[in-house]
Amino acid sequence: MTSNAVPECLIDGQPANQVRVTDRGLSYGDGLFETLRVSQGSIALIDYHLARLQRGIQALRLQADIELIAEEWRDLAARMGAGVIKLTLTRGSGQRGYAIPADVRTVRIQQCFPPANYPEAHAREGIRLFSCATRLAHQPLLAGIKHLNRLEQVLARSEWNDPQYAEGLVCDIQGLVVECTMSNLFARQDGIWLTPSLAQCGVSGVMREYLMNEMRAHGEQVEEVELQHSALLNASELFCCNSLFGVWPIIALDRHQWPVGPHSRYAQALAEQVIK
């Protein structure tokens, strides 16, 4: 490996691709992850990723050197040029039992992947949403953060295989709309962008946060709300977003159809300013 070659995976800074079976990330999902888009040698929305990671570290009371993580991200991004970095940060190794050992040491896994290859038509023409039956539980202690307990997302995503659906809509245990399996949701109604509150469940996506900030900075009204399914169906425009693909307009859900509207195109343009 030359010094500029991109490693497949670094664990605590060293090339490696395995973790100990005693890692609490494996035993309990005791950790966090972040998935970063790298283009032109830099990371899109890095400050947003770092802020969410910091919130997760506090919620799980992990000990982690966030400066070191940021430095490693920037170094890997420069070497990769374009691609995806996935950080997995686990509590570290322990013996049996939920109690956190006094001498536990966080494990930092950085995986490098080629760029995500979603069909370009998703962004250009919009996507159809599958309606998932899996419901998200309410857990305010974990809501918003990107932790490793993701069985709900696995179950929701396993409900469909038909490639005509690029994403799936997921509601919470009360039937309120929350997000899609790997992205967040915006619905436009009466000239206002609505996005589901993530106080009880769901992942607070960095692209969602960036778009909320940018839209507001450009004079748009954006509200975090308890979004009823009926309000979703009455929306004039819908889109989903994440930091890898940017914005995908939503053109169909169940028997409802939407055109790709000008406000979704505007959101898309805002996303493209950072994901290039």
Place this chain on the structure above:
Amino acid sequence: MTSNAVPECLIDGQPANQVRVTDRGLSYGDGLFETLRVSQGSIALIDYHLARLQRGIQALRLQADIELIAEEWRDLAARMGAGVIKLTLTRGSGQRGYAIPADVRTVRIQQCFPPANYPEAHAREGIRLFSCATRLAHQPLLAGIKHLNRLEQVLARSEWNDPQYAEGLVCDIQGLVVECTMSNLFARQDGIWLTPSLAQCGVSGVMREYLMNEMRAHGEQVEEVELQHSALLNASELFCCNSLFGVWPIIALDRHQWPVGPHSRYAQALAEQVIK
């Protein structure tokens, strides 16, 4: 290693102690575990463990050879004599994304530990319960099974360090009593054993199931109920149980105290018939 030596860990039948960073057990907690008590060369409540594992396999739609797992358990138990086996069964390795790859292969991790060394006084004199503030979310799709998404238990167990508390009481998001962090709960009221329903959250412990069956077979009334915190405090006797330690009478919670009653001693005797 001689053929009779006990391995620390087998992965898919081979001595190993690391898993790939792409394992979905690590990425998403996409898997199950079972913790087994081994004594006199055999596994306590093996049929109960196998039945719960089978329910988990169905709930997560895993592909697993449960006969092979049982065979490996019996073989390891015979070689260990006494100790603890922990099985972790993961979905296997995949690339990024929640979708389950078509060619995924379940990974079977069997770890062997020395016997659990809880103080004998816990069983003899009873224990004090810490009252955890962490609440369990309602998720009927995952309730009862022993999956790898255990952040709630990690958070609850991290609330206390004081060794005067051997276990912690955990309630659900509505304030109903569910279980302890690593064991199930029984409360005696008006001559009936009550144990919290696990339809919405919690782990269906094999010792709990065994005790319910045995008590009923011996003419005792046992009911699975929505257990209010107030009903718990009005109980005449309380105990917690799991398959490693059997039954621990509960003698204190907050400012309430209980004696170790005869019915808890009877439950303890039933447990001792299988954990020896």
